[in-house]
Amino acid sequence: MGRSPCCEKAHTNRGAWTKDEDARLIAYIRAHGEGCWRMLPKAAGLRRCGKSCRLRWINYLRPDLKRGNFTQEEDDLIVKIHSLLGNRWSLIAGKLPGRTDNEIKNYWNTHIRKKLLSWGVDPATHRPIKIGSICFERRREEDGAEAQHPQPKCPVDLNLELCISPPLQQATSSSSRSVN
DNA sequence: AAACCCACCAACCGCGATACA
DNA sequence: GTGTATCGCGGTTGGTGGGTT
Numbered sequence: 001m002g003r004s005p006c007c008e009k010a011h012t013n014r015g016a017w018t019k020d021e022d023a024r025l026i027a028y029i030r031a032h033g034e035g036c037w038r039m040l041p042k043a044a045g046l047r048r049c050g051k052s053c054r055l056r057w058i059n060y061l062r063p064d065l066k067r068g069n070f071t072q073e074e075d076d077l078i079v080k081i082h083s084l085l086g087n088r089w090s091l092i093a094g095k096l097p098g099r100t101d102n103e104i105k106n107y108w109n110t111h112i113r114k115k116l117l118s119w120g121v122d123p124a125t126h127r128p129i130k131i132g133s134i135c136f137e138r139r140r141e142e143d144g145a146e147a148q149h150p151q152p153k154c155p156v157d158l159n160l161e162l163c164i165s166p167p168l169q170q171a172t173s174s175s176s177r178s179v180n
Numbered sequence: 181a182a183a184c185c186c187a188c189c190a191a192c193c194g195c196g197a198t199a200c201a
Numbered sequence: 202g203t204g205t206a207t208c209g210c211g212g213t214t215g216g217t218g219g220g221t222t
Contacts, residue, residue, distance in 0.1 A: 016190075016216080038207060054208080055191065090210060101210075106189055 013047045017056055021046055025053055026061055059102045066098025070107055078104060079112060083126040 013021070028044035034057070037050030046053060070078075074096055081092045089101035089108075096104065113123045122129045 014192080036207090050207085051193090051209090052191075058209095059190075087211065102190080105211075110188060 012049050021048065022061060025057060029057060059100045064098055065100065075112065078108065082108065
C-alpha cells in the first residue's frame with residue numbers, strides 16, 4: 001500500500017510563492033504562532049499544502065533569518081561540522097544562527113564542495129582524493145598539471161582529518177552526538 | 181542580438197521518525 | 202502492540218539570471 005499524498009494536489013498552488021501568499025502566511029503565524037502545519041493553509045486562506053507552508057516560513061520568511069553571503073568564519077565552521085556529522089544539514093544549521101538547513105545545503109553543493117574538490121579533498125570523507133591507489137595530489141605532480149595550472153592550496157589551519165569528538169567509550173555506548 | 185551554458189537557489193518529493201488513538 | 206497521521210529531514214529538480222560564444 002502506497003503512502004497517501006500529504007495534500008490534495010488538484011486544489012493546491014505549486015511553484016513560486018506570490019507576495020500575497022507570503023503576506024497571508026506571515027500574518028497567520030504572527031497571530032497564531034508556528035505549528036499544526038496541516039491545518040495552517042486552510043486557516044490562513046492559502047491554497048498550499050502544509051509542507052510547502054512550513055518550508056516557505058523556515059527557509060525564507062522567518063524574521064530571524066540572516067540573508068546574504070556566508071562569511072569566512074561560517075564557511076570554515078560548515079566544513080568542520082560537516083567533517084564530523086556529514087550531511088546532517090539541520091544539525092549544522094543549528095550551529096549557524098540565522099542560517100537554514102536548505103541554505104547551508106545549497107551553499108555546500110555550489111561552493112564548498114567545489115572548493116574542496118579543487119584542493120583535492122573528497123567532500124564526502126574530508127580526506128585527500130585517491131584515484132585507484134594513487135593519491136590525487138601526487139598524480140597532479142606526476143603529470144605536471146600543477147606547473148601549468150597551479151591549484152589553490154588547502155589552508156594550513158583547516159584540519160580536514162576526520163576527528164570524531166565523542167570519546168571512544170561514548171561512541172560505543174551511546175549513539176547520541178553533539179557538536180559544541 | 182540570439183543562442184547557449186552554467187551557477188544559484190527556491191521549492192518539491194520521498195521517506196524515516198515520532199506522536200497518538 | 203499496531204496502524205495512521207503528521208512532522209522534519211535530506212536529496213533532487215527546475216526556473217531564472219548572468220556570463221560567454
